[in-house]
Amino acid sequence: MTLTTSMMGLQLAHPFVAGASPMGRQLDDVKRLEDGGAAAIVLPSLFEEQITFASEGRIRHKDPFDARSAPALQHFPGQADYAFTPDEYAEYVRRVRCAVKVPVIGSLNGTTSESWLTFSRLIEQAGAHAIELNMYEVVADPKLSSAALEHQIVQVAAELRQFLKIPVAIKLSPFFASIGNVVQRLERAGAAGVVLFNRFYQPDIDVDAMQTVVDARLSTSAELLLRLRWLAILHGRVKLSLIASGGVAVPDDGVKAVLAGADAIQVASAVLRHGPAYLTTLRDGLAAWMARKGFTSLDEVRGKLSLRGVADPSGFERAHYLRALQTWKPGS
Numbered sequence: 001m002t003l004t005t006s007m008m009g010l011q012l013a014h015p016f017v018a019g020a021s022p023m024g025r026q027l028d029d030v031k032r033l034e035d036g037g038a039a040a041i042v043l044p045s046l047f048e049e050q051i052t053f054a055s056e057g058r059i060r061h062k063d064p065f066d067a068r069s070a071p072a073l074q075h076f077p078g079q080a081d082y083a084f085t086p087d088e089y090a091e092y093v094r095r096v097r098c099a100v101k102v103p104v105i106g107s108l109n110g111t112t113s114e115s116w117l118t119f120s121r122l123i124e125q126a127g128a129h130a131i132e133l134n135m136y137e138v139v140a141d142p143k144l145s146s147a148a149l150e151h152q153i154v155q156v157a158a159e160l161r162q163f164l165k166i167p168v169a170i171k172l173s174p175f176f177a178s179i180g181n182v183v184q185r186l187e188r189a190g191a192a193g194v195v196l197f198n199r200f201y202q203p204d205i206d207v208d209a210m211q212t213v214v215d216a217r218l219s220t221s222a223e224l225l226l227r228l229r230w231l232a233i234l235h236g237r238v239k240l241s242l243i244a245s246g247g248v249a250v251p252d253d254g255v256k257a258v259l260a261g262a263d264a265i266q267v268a269s270a271v272l273r274h275g276p277a278y279l280t281t282l283r284d285g286l287a288a289w290m291a292r293k294g295f296t297s298l299d300e301v302r303g304k305l306s307l308r309g310v311a312d313p314s315g316f317e318r319a320h321y322l323r324a325l326q327t328w329k330p331g332s
């Protein structure tokens with residue numbers, strides 16, 4: 001049986017990749033990820049705010065030492081709170097490359113198509129096999145239209161493509177009116193993969209303390225369903241790699257992601273929860289399922305439950321929505 005898969009042109013022994021998380025902050029932990037079975041490793045992100053601070057002394061175009069900037073910048077972490085400075089990050093990529101054999105993916109995290117992006121070249125020169133760009137942003141400015149935001153994301157992908165020889169993946173939010181359109185435009189701009197999806201950290205409210213609570217909670221399988229839908233819709237309609245991220249918590253979740261159309265599957269929460277060897281548990285679970293069902297290669301499984309052969313996926317989704325509402329019974 002072969003579980004090999006290609007992600008952005010990188011050959012992987014199986015589809016389970018360690019997603020960006022604090023697990024990748026120390027060289028020893030990165031080695032544990034490889035020993036635990038990661039087919040590739042995405043390093044934790046270097047953030048635009050760190051790069052602009054180091055290169056221009058500014059964060060979001062503001063001088064952090066200017067009292068007038070205080071209200072806008074007071075909630076940002078201090079420079080000492082980050083795991084790496086930009087220079088340390090490039091050096092870290094170099095050390096990780098020497099320490100492990102599996103592909104290493106550097107991660108940039110930012111929102112603008114400005115000069116900070118040139119830092120990607122240092123990550124490439126340090127030996128990263130690919131770069132993932134996480135464009136996490138909660139757009140609260142009502143003057144910024146969806147069209148303008150999408151243009152900016154596509155622009156960033158095009159710029160990175162120009163700077164770099166290594167493949168680039170864009171980690172996307174699920175909040176677009178037409179995800180397929182954005183993914184197709186990213187492909188045309190030269191992205192080699194999309195990571196579906198970014199997880200949005202949603203502040204809760206502590207009613208006793210009457211305070212907002214912000215924390216990075218680990219995911220559960222419930223979050224996978226949104227990913228499955230879009231993997232299934234996009235599989236066969238774009239050529240770039242579809243990389244699942246979010247809610248792969250148990251081995252069957254990995255099987256589902258491949259059936260829906262994933263080329264690779266990033267796992268962060270389950271690794272933080274159970275340790276790096278859980279990547280082997282996920283791989284073995286997929287292999288055992290394939291053996292049970294009589295499959296011998298991942299290519300036979302990938303996208304088997306996608307909407308590739310469905311002429312009108314929107315109509316299909318609408319039909320299933322109506323059917324789900326109409327067939328609901330008490331207790332279901």
Ligand SMILES: Cc1cc2nc3c(=O)[nH]c(=O)nc-3n(C[C@H](O)[C@H](O)[C@H](O)COP(=O)(O)O)c2cc1C
Binds near residue numbers: 022043218267
């Ligand atoms: C504590 C923590 C730290 C994370 N750090 C990063 C990061 O530096 N960059 C990034 O792109 N994603 C980061 N993520 C998001 C994960 O890579 C992943 O996309 C998300 O958690 C969904 O996958 P999961 O359900 O397997 O956790 C982080 C997640 C957690 C829980």
